[in-house]
Amino acid sequence: MKKKDFVVRFAGEGGQGFLSAAQGFASANTTAGYHSQTFATFPSQIMGGPTWMQARIATYPIHTRGDELDVLVVFREEAFQNHKGELHENGVVLYDSEKLEVSESIRKLGLPFEKIAKSTGNARAANMVMLGALATLVNLPIDILEGFVRKRWGDVSRYGETIVPANIKALQLGKEEALKSSFSVGELELPSKPTYDQILLNGNEAIALGAMHAGLSFFIGYPISPATSILVWMQKYLIGKGKFVYQASSEIEAITALLGAGYSGVKAMTSTAGPGFSLMSEGLGMGWIAEIPLVVVDVQRGGPATGLPTKTEQSDFLNALNPAHGDVMLPVIAPGTVEECFYATIAAFNWAERYQGPVVLLSEHSLSERQQNIIRPDLSKIKIENRDIYRGDDEYQRYQSNKVSPMPIPGSSGSYVANASEHDGVGDTTHLPHRHVEMTNRRFSKLSLLEDGSYESENVDSNIVILPWGGSKGPAREAYDRLVKEGYSIGWAYTMFLHPLPPDLLSILKDKDLVLVPELNYLGQFSSYLRGLGINAYSITQYTGLPFKVVDLVEMIKEKLES
Amino acid sequence: MTKKNPEYDFKWCPGCGDFGVRRALEQSLNKRIVDLEEPIENTVVVAGIGCSGNLVHLLEGVQPYGIHGLHGRSLPISLGVKMSRPELNVVVVAGDGDFLSIGMEHIGPQAQRNLDVCVVVMDNAVYGLTKGQSSPTSDLGMITSSTPYGKIEIGLNPLRLYLTLGVSFIASALSSKIKNLADLIYQGMEHPGFAIVHVQSPCTVYNDTFEVLKGNKKKGIAPIAWDIPDDHDVTDWKAGVNLLDNGGIPIGLLYSSKERVTFHDKIQSEKLPVRDVEQLFNTYKV
Numbered sequence: 084m085k086k087k088d089f090v091v092r093f094a095g096e097g098g099q100g101f102l103s104a105a106q107g108f109a110s111a112n113t114t115a116g117y118h119s120q121t122f123a124t125f126p127s128q129i130m131g132g133p134t135w136m137q138a139r140i141a142t143y144p145i146h147t148r149g150d151e152l153d154v155l156v157v158f159r160e161e162a163f164q165n166h167k168g169e170l171h172e173n174g175v176v177l178y179d180s181e182k183l184e185v186s187e188s189i190r191k192l193g194l195p196f197e198k199i200a201k202s203t204g205n206a207r208a209a210n211m212v213m214l215g216a217l218a219t220l221v222n223l224p225i226d227i228l229e230g231f232v233r234k235r236w237g238d239v240s241r242y243g244e245t246i247v248p249a250n251i252k253a254l255q256l257g258k259e260e261a262l263k264s265s266f267s268v269g270e271l272e273l274p275s276k277p278t279y280d281q282i283l284l285n286g287n288e289a290i291a292l293g294a295m296h297a298g299l300s301f302f303i304g305y306p307i308s309p310a311t312s313i314l315v316w317m318q319k320y321l322i323g324k325g326k327f328v329y330q331a332s333s334e335i336e337a338i339t340a341l342l343g344a345g346y347s348g349v350k351a352m353t354s355t356a357g358p359g360f361s362l363m364s365e366g367l368g369m370g371w372i373a374e375i376p377l378v379v380v381d382v383q384r385g386g387p388a389t390g391l392p393t394k395t396e397q398s399d400f401l402n403a404l405n406p407a408h409g410d411v412m413l414p415v416i417a418p419g420t421v422e423e424c425f426y427a428t429i430a431a432f433n434w435a436e437r438y439q440g441p442v443v444l445l446s447e448h449s450l451s452e453r454q455q456n457i458i459r460p461d462l463s464k465i466k467i468e469n470r471d472i473y474r475g476d477d478e479y480q481r482y483q484s485n486k487v488s489p490m491p492i493p494g495s496s497g498s499y500v501a502n503a504s505e506h507d508g509v510g511d512t513t514h515l516p517h518r519h520v521e522m523t524n525r526r527f528s529k530l531s532l533l534e535d536g537s538y539e540s541e542n543v544d545s546n547i548v549i550l551p552w553g554g555s556k557g558p559a560r561e562a563y564d565r566l567v568k569e570g571y572s573i574g575w576a577y578t579m580f581l582h583p584l585p586p587d588l589l590s591i592l593k594d595k596d597l598v599l600v601p602e603l604n605y606l607g608q609f610s611s612y613l614r615g616l617g618i619n620a621y622s623i624t625q626y627t628g629l630p631f632k633v634v635d636l637v638e639m640i641k642e643k644l645e646s
Numbered sequence: 647m648t649k650k651n652p653e654y655d656f657k658w659c660p661g662c663g664d665f666g667v668r669r670a671l672e673q674s675l676n677k678r679i680v681d682l683e684e685p686i687e688n689t690v691v692v693a694g695i696g697c698s699g700n701l702v703h704l705l706e707g708v709q710p711y712g713i714h715g716l717h718g719r720s721l722p723i724s725l726g727v728k729m730s731r732p733e734l735n736v737v738v739v740a741g742d743g744d745f746l747s748i749g750m751e752h753i754g755p756q757a758q759r760n761l762d763v764c765v766v767v768m769d770n771a772v773y774g775l776t777k778g779q780s781s782p783t784s785d786l787g788m789i790t791s792s793t794p795y796g797k798i799e800i801g802l803n804p805l806r807l808y809l810t811l812g813v814s815f816i817a818s819a820l821s822s823k824i825k826n827l828a829d830l831i832y833q834g835m836e837h838p839g840f841a842i843v844h845v846q847s848p849c850t851v852y853n854d855t856f857e858v859l860k861g862n863k864k865k866g867i868a869p870i871a872w873d874i875p876d877d878h879d880v881t882d883w884k885a886g887v888n889l890l891d892n893g894g895i896p897i898g899l900l901y902s903s904k905e906r907v908t909f910h911d912k913i914q915s916e917k918l919p920v921r922d923v924e925q926l927f928n929t930y931k932v
Binding site for chain 2 (some may be wrong): 110113114147280281282283284288292295300302303315318320321322323324325326327328329331332333335336339340341342343344345346347348349353365369373446451456460491493494495496497498499500501502503504507510511512513514515518528
């Protein structure tokens with residue numbers, strides 16, 4: 084039987100160029116009609132340090148990066164030792180025989196990548212030799228990779244005339260060397276080309292595109308891993324009349340500038356990660372009390388303080404929900420896939436405009452670095468909302484009602500004060516007890532405008548339901564599918580709208596004996612919130628800085644089901 | 647909006663310098679309405695936290711838009727207003743604790759960018775609203791509730807700081823000379839770039855410096871405030887630095903350079919065509 088999916092991991096040192104080779108490999112395969120998903124992890128440094136990247140190629144849509152490796156490509160001894168344990172029993176190690184020796188009796192193929200590359204006249208084609216050999220191990224037609232080479236380096240004016248033929252030669256040589264060995268990890272089934280249009284991008288690119296489509300015109304952000312690529316993208320593409328993009332001098336400057344921009348009538352956003360999000364606390368509190376629409380993207384990384392800048396974790400949920408002192412509870416949307424990153428960002432803007440306040444978009448490192456093929460969004464089907472603007476005369480009481488009220492825009496009549504202190508109808512400071520009660524109630528009541536989030540549910544007649552959030556959706560989904568196949572009676576529920584939860588989903592969950600929440604943090608943050616809502620939720624946690632593996636999650640869920 | 651809400655109960659203490667600053671700001675805004683035929687709704691007053699910040703609620707007559715923001719953050723809030731809506735007239739009102747202590751980090755970046763806002767700093771060299779603690783501009787050795795044995799830090803010279811950071815319009819004023827102050831604020835609002843009007847606005851309760859500033863002949867006290875001479879070249883940065891070497895508090899326009907382009911006129915990407923999402927999707931096409 085032919086294989087339907089295939090997992091390869093490239094491991095070595097940062098700066099060896101295999102990250103882009105691996106991305107090219109995934110890209111070439113999606114062009115051929117396969118589905119792909121990549122995963123990368125690296126230390127917080129530019130050159131050197133243990134780095135690895137994984138690509139999963141399949142004939143069907145996939146949810147995760149894959150657990151076991153069909154091929155492990157290594158460029159140094161340490162990488163081999165660290166990763167060999169994750170090889171599938173039929174897996175093959177492909178290694179650079181000039182850099183390390185593999186003496187163990189496992190399936191292995193050592194080639195002098197650079198030496199072979201030099202014979203093509205381009206010593207830098209070592210990665211092409213490697214890809215040629217790799218493709219051959221799974222009987223992947225070499226013309227898929229040749230097509231990639233022509234597309235990537237085909238611009239003669241930029242790359243010259245020799246690179247394409249040299250790289251194609253290198254692919255061929257890699258293929259020939261691999262054929263000399265008798266190894267195969269099984270033939271990969273040929274893909275059926277999808278009938279719909281697709282795009283291939285990572286989570287941060289999807290967020291940036293979503294924001295642009297939602298009507299973003301003011302972006303300010305401070306460089307921080309793993310959110311920086313959103314700032315860089317915005318600097319390049321959010322251009323033209325009326326668009327402002329800038330690198331802030333700090334996250335405090337970024338959030339407070341958003342307050343000024345949101346107040347002035349434009350759609351404004353910043354992107355950051357945990358440490359920057361912590362600095363934004365006070366500004367987010369002001370956005371809430373002064374009722375200013377804005378969107379903050381928190382691409383979560385690991386740990387408190389500086390923590391783990393380049394690893395993944397889902398440990399900012401409680402901080403996103405209650406980022407500031409005083410009575411504040413912000414709307415939180417957490418995408419779980421690259422595709423959801425796009426739609427979640429648009430939803431975040433719609434929510435911010437509708438309830439007139441800050442919305443937190445909670446992404447995570449694993450999504451920011453994940454490249455995935457998704458169905459090209461049909462923009463004509465997406466609803467874009469804009470705030471209700473005040474168009475009346477002067478003497479307007481902007482805050483004088485128990486629900487959301489039209490917002491005056493500077494330059495037109497209806498002047499008022501947006502006040503970080505508790506205030507009366509026109510925004511002037513007040514300390515009257517009944518006013519604080521009225522205004523607090525007003526702010527919380529606006530959250531009910533946001534109860535339109537969508538959700539997924541399957542087998543929810545079952546007494547036990549799995550409810551992952553964010554990037555743990557993929558592993559949880561594959562774990563769920565396996566458990567159902569094995570005969571376990573469990574249900575599936577999922578939403579990216581974490582606060583407020585879709586009311587129908589809330590009532591489903593309240594009825595369950597047990598709601599299992601796989602999440603990447605120590606505290607079990609999402610389940611503690613769910614228990615506060617009257618749901619018997621129990622977290623399955625991991626805090627290694629890496630995403631769940633499906634096989635581990637299946638075991639942890641079984642353990643809980645059987646206890 | 648012209649009428650104030652009766653619920654608002656904040657009051658400045660009798661004799662507070664901030665009364666004069668308020669009057670001067672009202673006069674300069676009214677002058678814009680008359681001379682420039684600009685509607686009051688085109689002005690946004692961004693206030694920090696402290697006695698000074700309450701000015702945004704205490705303005706009398708026609709009401710501009712206002713933001714009463716966070717302690718120290720009036721400048722970046724004003725950046726958000728100005729850079730999203732460059733056609734608006736943006737005025738920042740802040741105190742010395744607000745602007746020069748917690749908010750100090752924001753002055754340098756705006757000076758370097760030449761953000762086109764006008765800041766009115768009300769300096770009383772003390773934290774008034776929290777009942778009299780020392781501030782960056784309090785003198786060395788000053789006794790306050792937080793420095794019972796004398797202030798250990800030397801007093802900051804804000805005018806020298808602004809010159810050093812590259813602020814493109816710097817004026818110094820007294821809250822009691824309202825006409826002169828109104829004129830400087832008007833000029834600051836008209837200045838194309840980052841303007842600071844630094845006002846000596848004494849606190850009559852915790853640090854009454856009226857007499858020190860203006861002197862008292864009967865008591866034989868010489869004034870520390872002195873008028874910048876008419877022949878001072880305001881475009882000469884070095885002349886501004888030298889002037890400060892005379893000590894005391896110079897009053898008037900210290901420095902003004904219109905040579906630098908404003909922040910919003912520097913944004914080159916504004917001139918490029920807007921990118922289309924469909925067109926960008928094509929670059930990610932499989």
